[in-house]
Amino acid sequence: MSVQAKVPVDLLSDALDVLAAAVTISPAVPSTSHMVVRVDGLESPEVPGALGRYLVGAVAGAVGLDARLSEQLLARGVNRQEEIRREVAGLIGPTNAFPTADDRRFRDTRRNAWIGEGVAHALLMLGAMRETPCVDGQVQALTAVHPTTTRQGLDSVSAYVQAGVLGIAIGESKSTCSRASENLGDAIGLFVQIEQGEYQQDLRRELSAFRHVLSPDLAVQLRDSLWTDNASYLPMIVHQDPYNFMNPRPNLAGLAQPLQRRRVIVVQLAQFHAFFNAVADAMRAAVPEVVV
Structure with missing residues (x-):
């Protein structure tokens, strides 16, 4: 008896299950100015493949605003597969070879930045499956x-519920091998701007x-x-570096929001570039699996 191949949305659901099983999100720990949430397990061998598949699905339209997977807007067919292949190559590059300074600048400021945003997106999707410490x-x-x-604009906006509210x-999101403090400062600057009244149109639209x-x-x-009240x-x-x-x-x-709602999410990698290379390879490989 032959085993029927899984449809793409089932492959993506499996990918999220793999991430949920591999990733450990520690309870938020308070400092004097914020909470710290540590995420471990992303360097487990099975994670890059699952994350790469999920990110291709997100690019191809399988992730809805309701934080659920759906085939309704998922790209289909040979022509769309080639289109998504080009989009993926534009986001992460056609290979993991970066011989020139410009190539490495692309890797560090564009490819890794986009994959880092994708990691955050996947963690929030896990937060839709069950409550996690990433969000209150x-x-x-x-x-x-x-x-x-x-x-340009906000990396992510999500709606969450706590006790019916x-x-x-x-x-x-920021991805950096060795400049964590500086990158955190840059990220904090965005929230200062929000409380100063910037990004209101972006938030209203979302x-x-x-x-x-x-x-x-x-x-x-x-x-x-x-966005000011709650x-x-x-x-x-x-x-990577401590x-x-x-x-x-x-x-x-x-900032005006209370300590409980200022959560710094930390993902430390032992092999920073190897992780991003593995996810990029997995994304390239996933295109014909997800867009069929």
Whole structure:
């Protein structure tokens, strides 16, 4: 008896299950200015393949605003497969060879940055499957991954619920081998700008889209003041070289949102470049599996 091949959305669901089993998200630990959430397990052998497959699915339209997988808008067919292959190559490069300074700049500032955003997106998707310490509640809606590495704006906006109360989480991801402190400072700067009144149109647009996917009891809680009344800030740093993320950060301490909702998500890798190379290889390999 032959075994029927799995449809793409089932492959993506399996990928999320692999990530959920491999990744450990430690409870949030308070410092004087923020909470620290550590994520381990991403360098498990099975993770790059699962993450690469998930990210191709996200690029190809399989991840909805409701933080669920769906085939409704998933790219299909040979022509679309070639289109997604080109998009993936534009995001991460056609190979992992970076012989020139410009090539390495692409790797460090574009490829790794986009994959790092993808790691954060996948962690938030796990937070939709079950409540995790990344967010102070369970994720109900999530913006799409950026379609290009140079798109300006917020890395992620998600809606979450805690005890029936809706909140939004705003994420900013940074990937750096050795400059964790500087990159965290850059990420914090975005949240300072938000509290100074910038990005209001971006937030209003994302929340407007969430109206159509949230349950009625949650959608009615969407309002213009939500990102000032009940927001979580989620700077995420993917790095290699040691840095003490418990160190106080005055700019974080000065933000209006309470300590519980200022969560620095930390992903430390033993082999930084090897991890990003493995995910990139997995993405290239996943295109014909996901887009059929």
